[in-house]
Amino acid sequence: MYRIRIHGRGGQGIKMASRILGTALFRSGYTVQDAPKYGAERRGAPIFSYVRAAHQAINERGVIQQPDLVVVADDTLLAVPAAGTLLGIGPDTVVLINSHQSADTWRHRLNLRAKVEILPAQEVVEDRAELPHVGATCAGAAACLLGVIEARKLEQAITEELGALDASVITRNCASALAAFNAMAPRRGLVREGHVIPATGYDAPQWIELPFERADISAPDIRAAANSVQVRTGLWRTMRPIIDHEQCNHCWWICSTLCPDSAIKVENDVPAIDYDHCKGCMVCVGVCPPHAISGIPEYLAQMEDSADATEPSDG
């Protein structure tokens, strides 16, 4: 059975990627199960989907714990623990990363024993949440790595899944997906079907006896004030606002008041952005009277951060 997990951000078409790959495998004679996994996510938040494909009935269900192929549509997610991109990756897992960096760089940074492949990022927009065909592109590259899907089945699947959209949108998605499919040709068939989990010699679950605890501990109350600051919504950001302090006229009130996340604080008439919580909505960029705030792609900002520091920064 093939077990494939696809990671990206809300808005990048990650559910669609699983559906395209699922339909392409289904049209190639496989029994398929595909599903997105989401909760209360929003645009830019980490999301993933998964696909299982086999030549017999699929009885496994739920999140894939031991993937044969992991696709990471946005390399900035690799540093986000909550995204779980690296869950269950083993030496036989193929990890396909959409990135400007090399496979060696990622292998080294993450100390990965897996087979790392790079889908060279083709940025046509600054804001990665708006990458128009990244879902289809990743599905195209993944289809080639699996080696069991012909290009025309991939095209058929895209047409089927995007059927409700404008013909020109479908054409552009097909073109992006086929380009990625062809780019991966030297690695065609790299992904191998994973094994079943045998019922002998398995790791026994570490079950515990849940102890009784009084309601002052065991009721699901949240009594600590202002703990929402611990949720780093800044990790959802695909665009980063930057204040040019020389341009800033220190009117202080406008950007800090209109920021929907209260992520701009003013001290001594100097505004500063709290990047742990700024979601990158760019409202401040639009409202700043002297045009002192500009937006740059988050991935570029992060590349500059890591060039500035010897250690990769998480801010």
Place this chain on the structure above:
Amino acid sequence: MQPSLLTGNAAAAWGARLARVDYVPAFPITPQTEIIETIAGWVESGDLAARMVTLESEHSMITAAGAAAATGVRVFSATSSQGLLHAMEMLYTVAGWRAPFVLVNVSRGLSAPITLEADHNDIMAARDSGFLQIHCADCQEVLDSVLIAYRLAEDPDIRLPVLVNLDGFYLSFTREPVALPAAELVQTFLPPFDARNIRFSASAPQSQAVAVLGGGPYSYFRYECHLAALNGVALYQQVAEEFAGLFGRDRCAVEDYRAQDAEIVFYMVGSFATKAREAVDRLREAGQPVGLVRPRLLRPFPAAPIAALLAGKQAVIVIDQNLSVGQGGVLHTELTCSLYGRPDAPPIVCSFIGGLGGRDISAQEFYQMVAVARDAVDAGVAPPPRLLYTAEELRETRKLQAIAMAEQVETAPSPQEQGDE
């Protein structure tokens, strides 16, 4: 017909479409919304000649469904979790009206705290209402069960509403190959609703009402519901056989997966049962005679076929994806009760609580449950009930508690604070 990839929600909507329903009262809730979105699209496009009405709550939705069914039209509706409980008063009421319609429930855990994922406490809460219940393990079964449900609901020997249950996420948002039965075959299996004496015409208005009654008449009417429901065991089997003849799929009241020659069997409902099938195959490869017994029909309770399948087994592993607080798993309670006093009943019936709030159950956990059952067989004593919960999960919960409870962390620095600087 060639199968296509459909989610459980789409399969439920297709069931309603193929059943040619007349009226769909609706109210959206995650993870059910896709069902009514799909049906709304078909009503708009003219593919389904039904009247769809969005109501202001599930309570009103079930009232509308019952009232419409009481005029003799074919009614479909769907809900989930809090929605089903919000409608609880009306579930009992419309069952008491003997209003025949089909309600799909997409199982999701109940608040508090809040989860969006699968858990059977919602559907179990409706257990005593008078609705019959069919529980599905995969997307094909969802579609098939909606069709079967209409046959049960509308049968003059039953005439009760029927709930068809599917798990949120694990089925609702999961695509699998689903064969769409040919419309003509469905027409043969499920002809138009013959409402007989249930009629309503605007030109000949009549009142249908219920009265305030004393215990004697009340007992009569309530017990008649029970007797009608009990007719469902035999009728379900008959309808399932007819279904198998027309569509080639076995939908009998109790699934038996490699259970005939098994020494130990899993007993559970819902989509995680397919994971049990997988575990059974792996355990068999390892030389362990294990099987699965899964009721599709839970109301009426098919006690006789279940007892027959479990007769002579060494042990039963009951997995409850629900929890009756202060008692334990509902399936375990009902199974032990129905087996009591039977000379051929399995001596060991283990209780495991697993999958609450959508918590996954791993392959290794299925294997380990069998190991626990084997030890119990050797010792001759059933183990105490166990929640499937690992040390790592408790560590994760501790982290959340440290964040949520400021007063506890004031005395000792939390890992969060230590790690911050």
